[in-house]
Amino acid sequence: MPEPRKNRVFSGVQPTGKLHIGNYLGAISQWAENQDDFENLFCVVDLHAITIPAAISPKAFHAKTLEVTALYLACGIDPAKSTIFLQSHVPEHSELAWLLNCVTPLGWLYRMTQFKAKAGTNQMVGTGLLDYPVLMAADILLYDAHYVPVGEDQKQHIEFTRDLAQRCNAMFNTRFIIPEAQIRSSGARIMGLDDPNAKMSKSIGEQKRGHSIGLLDAPSAIKKAIMSATTDGGNEARFGHAGVGVRNLLELYAVLSKRPHDEIEAEFHGHGYGKLKKSLVELVVETLRPIQERHVDLMKNQDHIRAMLDTGARRARTIAAVTVTRVRDAMGFVRSNI
Numbered sequence: 112m113p114e115p116r117k118n119r120v121f122s123g124v125q126p127t128g129k130l131h132i133g134n135y136l137g138a139i140s141q142w143a144e145n146q147d148d149f150e151n152l153f154c155v156v157d158l159h160a161i162t163i164p165a166a167i168s169p170k171a172f173h174a175k176t177l178e179v180t181a182l183y184l185a186c187g188i189d190p191a192k193s194t195i196f197l198q199s200h201v202p203e204h205s206e207l208a209w210l211l212n213c214v215t216p217l218g219w220l221y222r223m224t225q226f227k228a229k230a231g232t233n234q235m236v237g238t239g240l241l242d243y244p245v246l247m248a249a250d251i252l253l254y255d256a257h258y259v260p261v262g263e264d265q266k267q268h269i270e271f272t273r274d275l276a277q278r279c280n281a282m283f284n285t286r287f288i289i290p291e292a293q294i295r296s297s298g299a300r301i302m303g304l305d306d307p308n309a310k311m312s313k314s315i316g317e318q319k320r321g322h323s324i325g326l327l328d329a330p331s332a333i334k335k336a337i338m339s340a341t342t343d344g345g346n347e348a349r350f351g352h353a354g355v356g357v358r359n360l361l362e363l364y365a366v367l368s369k370r371p372h373d374e375i376e377a378e379f380h381g382h383g384y385g386k387l388k389k390s391l392v393e394l395v396v397e398t399l400r401p402i403q404e405r406h407v408d409l410m411k412n413q414d415h416i417r418a419m420l421d422t423g424a425r426r427a428r429t430i431a432a433v434t435v436t437r438v439r440d441a442m443g444f445v446r447s448n449i
Contacts, residue, residue: 115151120293121256123154123198126176127167129314130321132395133185133301136366137262141181141295145260151193156178158198158205158246162239174408175337178406180416182326185405186351198250201326203431208249210438214279215245224267235286248272252287253431262295264310283441301363304340307349307356327403337392348380349385357384362390367398375400 119413122138124130159174160167167175176197183195197316198204220226220241239246251259251272256365259269269292276287301311305322316323321336341356350361350372364387379387409416442447 117150118149118257119254120145120149120258120260120303121152121154121251121254122260123156123250124179125156125160125313126172126179127160129316129323129325130179130182130313130327131301131313131316131325131361132399133262133311133323134313135293135326136301136363138260139183139186139188140161141260141293142193146189146192146315149258152256152320152430153183153188153193153195154197154250154427155196156250159243162237162243164237177413177416180408180411180420181406182402184409184416185402190419190423194423194426195419196427197420198422200424201427201431203253203428203435204249206248206435207438208246208258209251211245211249211252211275211279212242214282215275219271219274220244223271239302241250244268244271248275251290252276253434255288255430255434257288258293259290263294266292266294274448279438283438285441302355302359304336304359307341307359314392324395326399327337327406328399333395334392338388338394340388342384346381346386348382349376356389360384360387360391364394367394
């Protein structure tokens with residue numbers, strides 16, 4: 112008998128802003144660590160990246176898309192084990208998003224916190240920003256994904272996807288699998304170094320020095336960002352007692368070092384925050400060094416990256432086309448003989 116199919120995983124990152132260590136710990140490193148356990152599809156979600164079209168120039172967008180693809184590979188995503196592709200190379204993403212749009216209550220979209228935060232009071236914001244969760248749901252449901260490894264900030268979007276899948280199943284018997292979020296127990300939400308009350312952000316990190324630790328930042332930039340990180344005037348370095356800024360640094364150190372909390376507390380508590388910051392600088396630099404070296408090598412051969420993306424898109428479409436046909440049939444569309 113053939114072996115049962117592994118559960119399927121889908122996830123992706125936008126090719127905008129500065130990919131930072133929070134993205135790596137909350138998502139990409141988790142993808143790499145679990146590649147042997149699942150059937151994996153990892154997408155560079157370039158269609159999502161244009162929800163705010165004025166935020167990036169076409170030339171920069173093109174370059175950033177290849178940069179992020181190379182970072183997937185540099186961080187350990189193996190195209191022999193995982194399907195890597197661009198969202199825009201698989202047109203079924205857009206088609207399923209439209210089909211889902213037509214059954215999504217508008218009130219669900221207005222309640223999404225990301226839309227509220229990004230749109231603010233701007234009356235000229237594009238429809239794509241409001242519709243972002245539906246496209247994300249299409250991304251996941253298109254591949255009948257069982258699990259979606261994401262950061263803590265994406266939890267609401269996964270709940271939205273689950274609700275929408277259940278609604279479609281009830282209305283049309285689309286037989287969508289109800290996906291589950293995979294969120295790390297630690298390191299799922301790394302906060303900004305300059306403002307530890309707000310999540311580390313790709314867009315802010317690109318605009319503001321000292322906010323984040325970029326995966327491609329030079330050691331000098333990493334050192335400056337960490338050494339200037341917001342803490343407080345004490346020397347409290349216990350996880351359960353430290354202020355938010357110190358706790359953010361402790362959490363980052365714990366996830367990267369894989370050392371238990373009691374060992375870390377014994378080393379840094381009562382010694383001032385300079386020791387913790389210096390140790391964290393060394394740890395971050397050494398963690399990112401092999402990723403950066405591999406990325407430089409990969410970007411020297413962009414034709415290889417493009418060929419790998421073409422292969423990934425062909426693989427992805429073999430799954431996506433089946434799903435879209437199933438949904439069309441369930442909704443009553445007439446099949447084409449072309």
